[in-house]
């Protein structure tokens with residue numbers, strides 16, 4: 418194993434970013450996999466590598482203890498109170514990556530929802546010896562619900578099943594059967610050994626029967642849908658920028674494209690205006706696209722403030738004071754019950770909400786919908802919400818930003834629910 422630092426490539430600027438989440442049960446090898454990706458793609462700094470070698474040598478390990486890299490990260494995370502998902506950046510010559518490492522234990526549903534809601538791809542890790550478990554099924558269901566566009570089934574620990582093709586085929590076939598019922602469009606299965614590095618960054622000689630890409634090759638090549646920039650234009654307004662002679666409405670474009678000269682609709686007023694300019698910190702743009710942060714200048718004097726929305730006049734979002742939504746309940750303190758008062762944070766708007774009713778609960782491993790009176794921690798179900806003011810929203814399946822929201826406890830300010838608007 419080469420560890421020479423001067424081999425570190427000079428990174429060309431990566432031309433695109435892939436956000437991916439890792440999901441697996443405890444001990445399936447997530448930490449080892451992430452460590453292996455960082456190590457073999459030479460994404461570690463000299464001092465991190467040195468520390469790793471030292472610590473592994475002290476323990477008398479022949480192999481580098483790659484999980485230590487992510488465990489270090491987890492220690493950092495544990496100092497925080499509410500952040501359960503650690504994010505890690507790395508890049509290769511071809512692409513930049515942000516990994517959302519979602520811990521496998523206890524609060525896995527909550528963590529996976531947090532980590533995967535913005536992911537372009539989810540890696541579901543399976544231990545080859547155990548095959549598919551209830552957790553693997555849960556992860557696949559959640560990825561489908563959250564509409565993560567791509568999924569990798571990484572069958573890990575292939576070294577412990579003699580790199581056997583039948584084991585891999587058995588697991589992938591079972592997975593395909595299960596996911597046929599889900600809304601998952603793009604699934605790639607890769608046999609790996611995170612510990613030895615087989616098919617993680619480099620292709621493995623131990624599995625000649627597999628002729629697909631290594632995991633990193635796949636991550637580098639997979640197309641990232643230009644998410645957002647394809648949909649209708651939506652700009653949730655964060656604030657108004659005002660200096661003498663200047664007024665721009667600032668925010669991050671949630672979806673679509675906007676160019677000067679185009680007409681936009683302002684919500685809640687329903688007024689329309691023409692775009693004079695789309696500004697950024699680096700100057701004016703010919704066109705702004707999701708997920709850029711911009712300030713929009715309008716031809717007319719409209720009263721625009723935080724929580725409002727500028728959008729395409731043709732296919733405007735719903736202005737809704739009542740919502741039906743799928744909710745993942747994340748609070749260990751109390752179950753979600755009808756009558757509960759909460760805050761709904763939707764894009765840049767926060768409104769008071771009351772739970773008007775609870776519909777079905779999703780039995781996640783069988784995909785059955787069963788009647789429910791309440792939702793406990795980590796349960797997923799359909800609820801009706803009544804809002805004190807409207808939100809401007811799209812169905813989650815059409816727009817992950819304007820279709821998503823979180824529920825917050827009014828007194829503790831804790832995030833207690835992830836909301837996918839129907």
Ligand SMILES: Nc1nc2c(ncn2[C@@H]2O[C@H](COP(=O)(O)OP(=O)(O)OP(=O)(O)O)[C@@H](O)[C@H]2O)c(=O)[nH]1
Pocket residue numbers: 441442443444445446447448449450484520521522573574575576577609610611612613
């Ligand atoms: N033989 C073998 N062991 C592996 C492989 N990948 C991981 N392991 C071992 O499996 C154990 C668990 O690995 P981790 O990376 O800590 O697992 P994890 O999924 O991150 O577990 P948590 O951090 O507890 O969620 C460790 O002892 C690893 O060395 C592999 O490909 N082959």
